[in-house]
Amino acid sequence: MYIPEAWHVIAIRRELRRAHREPVALRRFGLDLVLWRDAEGKLRAVLDRCPHRSASLSAGAVKDGQIECPFHGFRWDGEGNCVKVPCNGPEAQRPRHLANTAFELREAHDMVWMWWGQPRAAGDYPELPWSGPFAAVDEGYVHDTLVETTQVGWMRNVENQLDWAHLPFAHHNTIGTGFPPDIEVRAELDGDLLSCWPAHYEDDEGVPHTPLHYMFPNTWIMAVGGPNNYSVIAFAPVDETHTRMYLRTYVKRGRVPGLAALIARVFRPANRVIFKQDQRIIETQPPGGTVGARDEKLVQADLPIALFRKEVRRRMEAHAKPEESGSSSSSSSEGSGDSQTVQLRVPEPNERAS
Ligand code: FES
Ligand SMILES: [Fe+2]
Incomplete structure (x- = not known):
């Protein structure tokens, strides 16, 4: 499974509601x-496997801001350091070989983001990929989120959201009603932002009224009928063939208190119907990555998908080069050996930036 080295949305905050008093798997x-x-309220993540004898730490407990294994009571702090081994006695040294792999997290936009890639020094992480069109919903909006899981990988889900031509077929009785089947699609890539729209959305100056935008690696935004409502999607990779989908509706606050929140909430069942229309079809596709799907014959309306695959391939190749030069020798937890796999090392515990 190829996962770009970047910040990824992995959850929304309501899924971590219990995390201050118990571990969340x-x-x-x-x-x-x-x-x-942890004790300061900072969200922490380590591998859910005890370095001692492989019990699940998520079956344990949060004690003094540390995670405690349920089997023999060993404890780890948020940096992955083993800080307690009860059977060795209170005077024993901190056992470095029992360190766990810790991951860097951020909380922003009511989402939880995780850095997937080589660890960096504390100040060297890039900004979260939430800028440009995403800034539109930062002020004055409320939101509601539908959470679903699909049995296809993240690339199939992204491509489904870059696809204008499926609207009058997959969604013929919902959002695709009246959408013309014969369309010309425009697309452009600007850094991490891929934008696309049907040509008939353009005004006389060639400016589209509601383009959709995908931001590498895993967020998507589109205005729905004007600037008061936005649809935002985050595609969290679960594994090669599963994706956690966060389908969020943003509604601009108006004069009536609570009305925007109510409208956002009302969107949820409608979004579920639309999501299910997509799900039943995309789960018939081969579920893994799509970069190597060279037997699929793309047409003009697939321009955004072609651009997406090309850019993913470019990033994979750029990422693979240091590996080929032999600069990295550690083991990997990823990869199934197919032609599009790029292995990304899970850093060893003592490599983590302190
Ligand atoms: S298996 Fe976790 S402390 Fe022994
Ligand atoms: Fe769809």
Whole structure:
């Protein structure tokens, strides 16, 4: 499974509601993770496997802001350091070989983001990929989120949301009603932002009224009928063939208190109907990555999808080069050996930036 080295949305905050008092298990990137809040309230994540004898730490407890294994009571802090081994006695040294792999997290936009890639020094992480069109919903909006899981990988889900031509077929009785089947699609890539729209959305100056935007690696936004409502999607990779989907509606606050929240909430069942229309079809596609799907014959309306695949391939190749030069020798937890697999190392515990 190829996962771009970047910040990824992995959850929304309501899924971590219990994390200050108990561990929360989460499977992402093909790994079992355990998340909890430390004594300062900061969200932490390590592998959900005890370095001692492999029990699940998520079956344990949060004690003094540390995660405690249920089997023999060993404890780890948020950096993955083993800080307590009860059977060795209170005077024993911190056992470095019992360190766990910790992951860098951020909380923003009511979402939880995880850095997937090589660890960096504290100040060297890039900004979260939430800018440009996403800034539109930062002020004055309320939101409601539908959470679903699809049995296809993240690339199939992204491509489905870059696809204008499926509207009058997959959604013929919902959002595709009246959408013309014969369309010309425009697309452009600007850094991490891929934008696309049908040509008939353009005004006389060639400016489209509601383009959709996909931001590498895993967020998507589109205005719905004007600037008062936006649809935002985050595609969290669970593993090669599963994706956690966060389908969020943003509604601009108006004069009537609570009305925007009510409208956002009302969108949820409608979004579920639309999501199910997509799900029943995309789950018939081969579920893994699509970069190697060279037997699929794309047409003009697939221009955004072609651009997406080309850019993913470019990033994979750029990422693979250091590996080929032999600069990295550590083991990997990822990869199924197919032609589009790029292995990304899970960093060893003592490599983590302090
Ligand atoms: S298996 Fe976790 S402390 Fe022994
Ligand atoms: Fe759709």
